Every structure is written in C-alpha cells, then in structure tokens.
Amino acid sequence: MNKDYRKVLSGTALEYYDTREAVNAIEPGSYEGLPYTSRILAEQLVRRCAPEDLTASLEQLIYRKRDLDFPWYPARVVCHDILGQTALVDLAGLRDAIAEEGGDPSKVNPVVPTQLLVVFFLYFEHGGD
Template identity: 70%
Template sequence: MTIINNSQYRKPLPNSNVDYFDTQAAVDAIKPGAYATLPYTSRVLAENLVRRCDPDMLNDALKQIIEGKQDLDFPWYPARVVCHDILGQTALVDLAGLRDAIAAKGGDPAKVNPVVPTQLIVDHSLAV
C-alpha cells in the first residue's frame, strides 16, 4: 500500500531530524489568521489534508473547511479503519468476492486489498 505525503508544507522540526507538516501556514496562506479561529476538529481535518490530499485539490479543500461550506466532496484520508464483527464480516465477503472475480478474469487476486489499514474486531462472549 502506498501512502502519499505532500511535501509543500513539510518542514524540518528545529534541533531534530524529524519533519512536521505546517498546517497553520497552509491555512493562513489562504486566509490570514484563519487557523486560530478553526475549531480543533477542523484543525485535525486540515492537517490530514495537508499531509495526504492531492496537491491540486489542497487549496480548494482547505478553503471549504475555512469557510464552513460543503460545495465539494471532502477528500478524507483515514489512517486506519476499524470494523466491528458484523460489518467487518460483510467487508471480508465483499473483498473475497472481488478477489474471486479478479482471479476468474485472469488477474492477480493478491492485488485486491483495502487502501488503508483495516482491523477486524471480533467480540463474542459466551453465556453459559
């Protein structure tokens, strides 16, 4: 699985060998001072966009957060998906069916995988 990180707002953290993504600079480049007025949850979504969004869509997506509009499909890039046993089983069946269909057409079924890490939680308890 390939995870794309944007480099436009990637900066070195002073006095270390670690980089960070300057979400405040990205938001304030669109509307100065806007980052300070964003709710925390919007800041988290903005950071996700600065890290992972297609660079051609980044400004439009950030502008949508800043202005509180819903004009575009929001590009969301979760770090992982956690499936409960009921919905997770359905997802596994869908993936298995897709892999069978790819194999029947002569393709490589091993290439059919979720695009983000996915965890299946199975919680069954027995009452005796």
C-alpha cells in the same frame, strides 16, 4: 502521503506538517479563525490528501463550503467481527469483479490500515455435575 508542507523540527530528526502555513497560503490569517475540530481535519488533509486536491479540500474548511465530498483519511479503521465480515465479503466481491473484467484483483486493497476484531463466544447448554 503528501510531502507538501512537511518540515523538520529544528534541532531534531522529527518531522511535522505545517497546517497553519497550508491554510494561510490560501487565505492569510484564516487558520486562527478555524474551530479546533476544523484544524484537526485540516491537518489530516495536509498529511494525506492528494496534492492536486489539497487546495479545494482546505477551502471547504476555510470558507465553510459544502459543495465537494470531504476526503477523510483516518489513521486506522477497527471493525468488529460482524461489520468486518461484511467488509471482507465486499472486498472479495470487488476483487472478483475486477478479475472478471481482466484487471488485477491484487490492486484492490483498503486505503487505510484496517484491523478486524473477532470475538468468540462460548455458549454452554449444560453445566457439569
């Protein structure tokens, strides 16, 4: 988690990230011109983006550029059982490949919290009398 632009709300123990300050540090007054959705994306960048990538990532929003991959850090990923099963197989495969190359497979983990929802269906072929 990025600690730059983290501030304490006066009179409380609550902390927040000053997205307006981060954006305006790059281009003064530009925060007010950002669409609402871009402000939300900027906030997640200020909170989670690596400090060395923050300026370049925010410039993508400020200047409406599209020359870099946009880092997206959702708070949580929820996978249904079918997609989650595929993700688990991919994760296991990555860990096996890392282990075969002599690496530490325990370091291969999801970047964001992930929840797997498993739905069990019961099918009845014959009902009772």
